[in-house]
Amino acid sequence: MKVQFVDCRWELGKPERGRELHFSGHIPGASFLDVDTDLSSPPGPRGRHPLPDPEQFASAAARAGIGDDVFVVAYGNMGGAERLWWLLRHFGHDHCAVIDFDCWRGPLVEGSEEVEPAELTLRPRNDDTIEAEELDRRGAELVVVDARLASRWRGEPSPYDKVPGRISGALNAPWNEPPPDLPEGELVAYCGSGVTATALLHRLHLAGRDGKLYPGSWSEWEQLDLPVERDAR
Numbered sequence: 001m002k003v004q005f006v007d008c009r010w011e012l013g014k015p016e017r018g019r020e021l022h023f024s025g026h027i028p029g030a031s032f033l034d035v036d037t038d039l040s041s042p043p044g045p046r047g048r049h050p051l052p053d054p055e056q057f058a059s060a061a062a063r064a065g066i067g068d069d070v071f072v073v074a075y076g077n078m079g080g081a082e083r084l085w086w087l088l089r090h091f092g093h094d095h096c097a098v099i100d101f102d103c104w105r106g107p108l109v110e111g112s113e114e115v116e117p118a119e120l121t122l123r124p125r126n127d128d129t130i131e132a133e134e135l136d137r138r139g140a141e142l143v144v145v146d147a148r149l150a151s152r153w154r155g156e157p158s159p160y161d162k163v164p165g166r167i168s169g170a171l172n173a174p175w176n177e178p179p180p181d182l183p184e185g186e187l188v189a190y191c192g193s194g195v196t197a198t199a200l201l202h203r204l205h206l207a208g209r210d211g212k213l214y215p216g217s218w219s220e221w222e223q224l225d226l227p228v229e230r231d232a233r
Contacts, residue, residue: 001095004065004115005030008039008076008084009101012160018080025108027075027101031064035080035195038064040222041086047220051129054122057091064227067118072096075104078177079196086198086213092123098202130188130212136226139169143183145211147175147191147200148218155230160192163222165230175199179207187211193219 004029011017015036022032033039037155038060040049052060066072072088074081074096081098088096135144144155146166153172155164166172167190173179175196187209193198194215214221222228 001069002067003072003230004070004072004118006064006066006072006074006081006084007032007101008035008074008080009179009195010035010076010078010080012078018076019115022044023111025110028107029113029115030075030109031066031113033060033064033084034194035076035083037078039083040195043219043223045220045223047216049195049219051090051194052087053213054091054124058085058120058122060118061088063115065115065118067094068093068121070095070118073099074103075099079191079199082198082202083195085129085202090125090128091120092125093120095196106136116183128210130214132214132216132221132226135167135188135214139167141186143185143187144170145173145182145187145189145200146170146218147173147189149174149176152192161218161222164229165222165228166218168227168229170229173200179203182209188214190214190221191208193217 007026007030009018011020018034041052074084084097085098135143144167150172152158153166157164189197189200189211194217197213
């Protein structure tokens with residue numbers, strides 16, 4: 001099985017930053033996928049990073065050299081690599097691992113490289129996401145986990161949240177920290193826009209526990225007339 005490294009570095013609010021980082025130095029042979037344009041649909045009522053439609057994702061995967069017989073090794077930051085890991089599993093391709101780019105001790109290459117296109121057969125799953133209406137209706141029976149930093153979970157002002165707060169009853173498990181002990185039950189993770197929550201889901205998966213993603217996350221929820229909870233101040 002062929003191995004394909006994929007660079008998924010990005011920076012919130014700076015759409016060109018990921019590509020700049022890739023061109024300035026990447027793992028030899030690595031392709032690049034952009035969180036904003038390849039791993040997400042355009043922002044709108046469904047949030048800042050809606051899931052890409054199948055055709056969009058298949059085209060991006062093909063350009064990145066991801067095919068049925070390819071084992072993907074994703075690296076990035078702020079959930080970029082985990083977003084690709086989650087999307088590949090969502091579309092039926094389980095051959096993917098995530099590594100920490102900062103731990104890479106091999107050579108780096110500047111500029112762009114020729115990547116052999118591949119074809120990925122999509123087999124979408126229908127059991128790994130939840131939508132806002134169902135989450136609101138079933139919230140009390142779910143283990144809902146907010147992967148944003150604690151300050152945003154508490155409802156403190158943030159440049160990224162138009163409406164401060166959290167989904168009622170949501171626990172906090174910041175994406176950049178080891179997951180805390182969480183109650184048993186059907187788990188749902190969300191974050192600001194559905195990217196860093198995949199980092200939490202990846203860590204939980206490695207620990208033997210799977211959960212669903214609320215793709216719209218807070219950037220969709222805050223646009224809807226649904227309950228909002230915040231710490232009293």
